[in-house]
Amino acid sequence: MTFSTIQSIIDEIKSGRTSATAIVEATLADIKARDGALGAFLETFDADALAQAAAIDALVKNAKENGGELPPLAGVPVAIKDNMLYTGHKATACSKILAEHTATYNSTVVERLIAAGAIIIGRTNMDDAAMGSSTETSAWQKTYNPWNITKIPGGSSGGSAVAVAAGFVPVALGSDTGGSVRQPAAMCGVVGVKPSYGRVSRYGIIALGSSLDQVGVFSHTASDAALILSVIGGRDEHDATSVEKAWGVIGEPSMNGLRVGVPKEYFVDGMDEEVRSRISEAIELMKQAGAEIVDLSLPLTPFALPTYYIIQPAEASSNLGRYDGMRYGTRAPGSLEESYINARGQGFGPEVKRRIMLGTFILSAGYYDSYYKKALAVRTAIRAEFDDAFKHVDVILSPTAPGVAWNMGEKMNDPVAMYLADIFTVAANIAGIAGISIPCGFAHNLPVGLQFLAGSMQDEKALQAAAAYQSITSWHDQHPVV
Amino acid sequence: MIIDIDHVAKLAHLQLSADEKTKLAEQMPAILEYVSRLQEVDTSAISTKDYFTEAFNVLRADDIVIIDQVEHDALITAFPVSAAGALQVPGVFE
Numbered sequence: 001m002t003f004s005t006i007q008s009i010i011d012e013i014k015s016g017r018t019s020a021t022a023i024v025e026a027t028l029a030d031i032k033a034r035d036g037a038l039g040a041f042l043e044t045f046d047a048d049a050l051a052q053a054a055a056i057d058a059l060v061k062n063a064k065e066n067g068g069e070l071p072p073l074a075g076v077p078v079a080i081k082d083n084m085l086y087t088g089h090k091a092t093a094c095s096k097i098l099a100e101h102t103a104t105y106n107s108t109v110v111e112r113l114i115a116a117g118a119i120i121i122g123r124t125n126m127d128d129a130a131m132g133s134s135t136e137t138s139a140w141q142k143t144y145n146p147w148n149i150t151k152i153p154g155g156s157s158g159g160s161a162v163a164v165a166a167g168f169v170p171v172a173l174g175s176d177t178g179g180s181v182r183q184p185a186a187m188c189g190v191v192g193v194k195p196s197y198g199r200v201s202r203y204g205i206i207a208l209g210s211s212l213d214q215v216g217v218f219s220h221t222a223s224d225a226a227l228i229l230s231v232i233g234g235r236d237e238h239d240a241t242s243v244e245k246a247w248g249v250i251g252e253p254s255m256n257g258l259r260v261g262v263p264k265e266y267f268v269d270g271m272d273e274e275v276r277s278r279i280s281e282a283i284e285l286m287k288q289a290g291a292e293i294v295d296l297s298l299p300l301t302p303f304a305l306p307t308y309y310i311i312q313p314a315e316a317s318s319n320l321g322r323y324d325g326m327r328y329g330t331r332a333p334g335s336l337e338e339s340y341i342n343a344r345g346q347g348f349g350p351e352v353k354r355r356i357m358l359g360t361f362i363l364s365a366g367y368y369d370s371y372y373k374k375a376l377a378v379r380t381a382i383r384a385e386f387d388d389a390f391k392h393v394d395v396i397l398s399p400t401a402p403g404v405a406w407n408m409g410e411k412m413n414d415p416v417a418m419y420l421a422d423i424f425t426v427a428a429n430i431a432g433i434a435g436i437s438i439p440c441g442f443a444h445n446l447p448v449g450l451q452f453l454a455g456s457m458q459d460e461k462a463l464q465a466a467a468a469y470q471s472i473t474s475w476h477d478q479h480p481v482v
Numbered sequence: 483m484i485i486d487i488d489h490v491a492k493l494a495h496l497q498l499s500a501d502e503k504t505k506l507a508e509q510m511p512a513i514l515e516y517v518s519r520l521q522e523v524d525t526s527a528i529s530t531k532d533y534f535t536e537a538f539n540v541l542r543a544d545d546i547v548i549i550d551q552v553e554h555d556a557l558i559t560a561f562p563v564s565a566a567g568a569l570q571v572p573g574v575f576e
Contacts, residue, residue, distance in 0.1 A: 104556045198535050211534075240540040306517040317494060324495065326571055331562040336572040337495075345497025350505075353496060357506055358513060360494040361485060371517070377525035383534055415509055416516050432534035457536065 003167045003479050006076050006224045013060060013075040020056035020075030024049050024119055027077045031122070031168050034482060039143040040162035042082055044122035045089060049077070052119045059117070071117030073231060078113055079163040079172035082123045083130055084215075085204035086110045093206040094138040095129045097329045097347025107204025108239065109173060109215050109232045116231045121169055124159025128349040129320065130180055130208045132156050133421040136412060137351045144408070145188060146480040147446050151405035154184030154421075157218070161188040164218040166482050171228055172218045177208045178308050179400075179425025181216030182437035186400035186449020189439045191466065191476065193217045193225045194425075196456045197432035198243040200229065201236030209315040212308075212429040220476050222438065222466035226250045229459070248460040253467035256290035260465070261393035265301035266424055271402040274443030279399050282440045282450050282469070286397075289472050294393050300382045304427035307382065309419055310362055310375035311430070316352075317359025323347065354415060383431040390455035395465045398424050400437040400449030424451060434459035438466045439475040447475075483511045 012018045028044055035041050056075045063070055080086065083093040085103035092098040110120060128137040135143045135158025143158045145151040146166040153162050157174025161184035164172050174181040176194035185192025193216050200215040207213060215232065217225045230247040262283060267276060287293050325331045325343030332342035348356065362371040389396060401421055411418040428435035433456050440450035450469070454462035470476055487503050487510075498506070549557075554567075563570045 100562075102560060104553070104560050198537060237542060241535045241537055243536045300523070303520055303523055306520050309513065309517050310520070321495075325562055327561060327569060329562060334572075336574055339572055340495045341497045344495055348496070350502070353498065353502065354506065354509060354513075356494050356496060357487075357490055358510060361490045361510065361514075364490065364493060370521075371514075373530070374520050374523075374525065375517075377528045377530045378520050378523050380528050380531045381523065381525065383531075416512060419513075419516075456534065 003220060004170050005221055006073065006170050006219070006227055009076050009170060010074060013056070014070060016060070016064065020053035020060070020119065021050065023075055024053040024077060024121070027121055027168065034166065035168065037144065037149065038146055038162050038166055038482060039141045040124055040159045040166065040168065041079070041122045042125055042140060042159070043090065045120055049119050049121050052114070056117055056119070071115070072227070073113065074117035076118045076171065077121045077169045078118045079121050079124050079160055079169045080110060081157050081160050081174050082126050083175060083206040084110060084173060086120055089123065091123070091206065093129045094126045094140055095347065095352065096139045096349065097323045097343065098206070099139070100330060101328050103204070105204060108201035108236045110204065112232045124157070124163050124172060126159055127156035127351070129206070129352050130156040130175060130177060131316070131351045131355055133179070133183060133418050134411065135159065135184070136408065137349055139349055142408065145405045145446070146482045147189065148405070150407060151446065152187070152408055154187030154405060156180040157216070158184045160218050161185055161190060161192065164190045164220065165480060167479060170219065171224060174216050174218060175205055175208070176214050176216040176429065177212045178312060178429050179422040181218065182400050182425050182435055182449065182451060183422060185218055185437040187405040187447065189447030189475070189478065189480070191219045191222055191225055191439070192437045193229065193463070194428055194435045195229060195233065195459050196434045198241050199245065199457070199459060200233045201239040201242045203236055203238035207319045209312040210319060211315060212312060214429070221470055222436065222463050223250055225436070226463045243457070245457060250460065250463050250467055253464065253471040254290070255286050255468045255472065258286070258291045258395070258465055258468065259294055259393040260286060260291050261294045261296040261389055261396040263296040263298040263301065263396060263398065265298050266398035268402065271399065272404065272443060275399055275403060275448050278441040278443055278448040279450060283397065285472065286469065296389055296393065296396065298385055298389060300378070300385050301427065303378050304382055304430050305419065305423050307375045307378045307430055308422070308426040310371050311379065313355040313359035314362050314372050315359070317356045317363065320352065320356055379430050382427060386431045386433055386455065390458070394454070394461050396453040398451045398453070400424060400451040404443050404446035404448060428453055432456050434462045436462045436466045438469060439478070440473070441475055483514060485510050
């Protein structure tokens with residue numbers, strides 16, 4: 001097992017000390033040997049990955065003989081979440097209703113990774129249709145936290161988090177609708193980034209909540225995540241919400257003069273005391289390193305999660321309307337109406353049904369104004385509150401989650417308890433701003449995540465702050481033994 | 483709060499078992515009670531935005547894209563049921 005950074009892999013390949021083929025063979029062998037106990041991967045794309053590697057090795061040989069540049073991610077193995085389309089491969093969103101779904105085109109993120117020389121190693125486990133905070137609602141398998149296999153890995157992108165945390169791949173993609181990259185990153189002790197709304201194309205990603213979804217990155221360092229985002233980000237004509245804004249380079253990391261806002265509402269009663277201590281220690285360390293700590297108040301914070309659990313089920317129930325066994329999935333017998341009802345009844349898991357029912361109820365006549373319209377108004381106010389705060393600070397700091405990874409099965413019968421795990425991450429999706437979780441120590445022998453938020457389109461500030469924190473700490477160099 | 487589970491399931495095109503209905507009848511009111519705390523926020527002075535994207539009036543040319551046979555066949559093969567190179571569905575009108 002190796003915990004390489006992207007840069008070290010690229011250097012090894014460019015220098016000729018190793019080949020892309022050797023890296024891919026070792027990665028595939030490692031996954032076969034160790035992932036049985038963790039369940040991060042649903043499938044590895046052995047033949048395509050080896051073919052991609054051979055093509056990279058040919059490029060390296062040609063560059064050596066005739067000169068020329070190599071693509072920026074030449075030979076870097078990447079894992080993708082099971083809701084991202086990769087031509088010719090299954091993409092099921094870990095939902096029974098898409099069990100037989102094979103992608104007929106590439107998602108933009110996969111297309112751009114391949115064009116940059118990255119190698120798509122395999123697809124990872126996730127919650128059913130990305131609904132869940134523990135990866136336990138997956139229709140296919142369980143994924144276990146590599147720090148303690150009796151614990152959940154977080155979710156919904158739990159497989160991708162574990163793929164990086166366990167050292168299988170240096171980087172993996174996830175999607176973050178309410179914290180589905182940052183929360184599992186925190187639980188597994190890796191970096192997880194959710195970009196601002198519009199900075200990465202969602203074309204070819206199986207949609208959950210279209211005004212909330214963003215593609216995110218798992219890695220060991222903020223600078224590795226920044227490198228990946230510079231490749232996958234930017235305008236895409238296939239996603240009308242994507243914006244024309246190149247990713248800036250992360251400069252020399254420094255805490256000096258960084259204005260860090262600490263909102264008191266993110267340090268709530270009932271949060272784990274050890275988690276609170278780790279965050280306080282991190283704040284103290286940043287202060288000593290020259291950061292200016294600014295006490296903030298964001299009074300609407302307690303309303304972010306209720307806002308989210310109106311908007312997200314409403315959008316999910318609309319987005320999932322297309323899964324009726326007609327164009328995708330398995331056709332159920334009967335008349336048109338019977339076929340719809342049966343295909344959906346048999347294909348969706350309990351959490352998905354719950355959210356479709358909630359969303360349908362919320363959008364139904366008589367309830368639309370009091371739930372959905374009200375939530376949109378509060379959402380507007382939450383965004384305004386953040387915009388105001390970012391006039392005074394560069395980044396906002398908070399815990400990523402109120403506790404550490406919990407026991408497998410613990411919250412499966414209490415949806416509200418499960419939803420509360422996302423209490424500190426949903427605001428970034430509600431407001432469309434940037435967020436990153438980075439490791440900041442341990443509580444109860446499990447990783448703790450610290451979150452930096454930055455204003456809309458100011459993602460580089462969050463990455464810069466994270467890189468600065470990582471330059472004065474070594475939590476990201478600690479790895480589980482599995 | 484009492485929710486007409488059968489009515490909502492019908493709107494959502496969802497077949498639910500008796501057990502699922504019982505569970506939802508318990509869980510949905512609990513979740514709705516939790517989200518109802520939004521009523522505490524005074525939003526009378528807010529002019530609500532529906533979205534926060536920086537993109538504005540995104541348009542593209544309305545061109546017909548011709549796909550090749552391989553792509554065409556891949557799409558047809560991906561359908562759950564197809565016939566004569568097209569998607570086959572149950573009759574919409576009786």
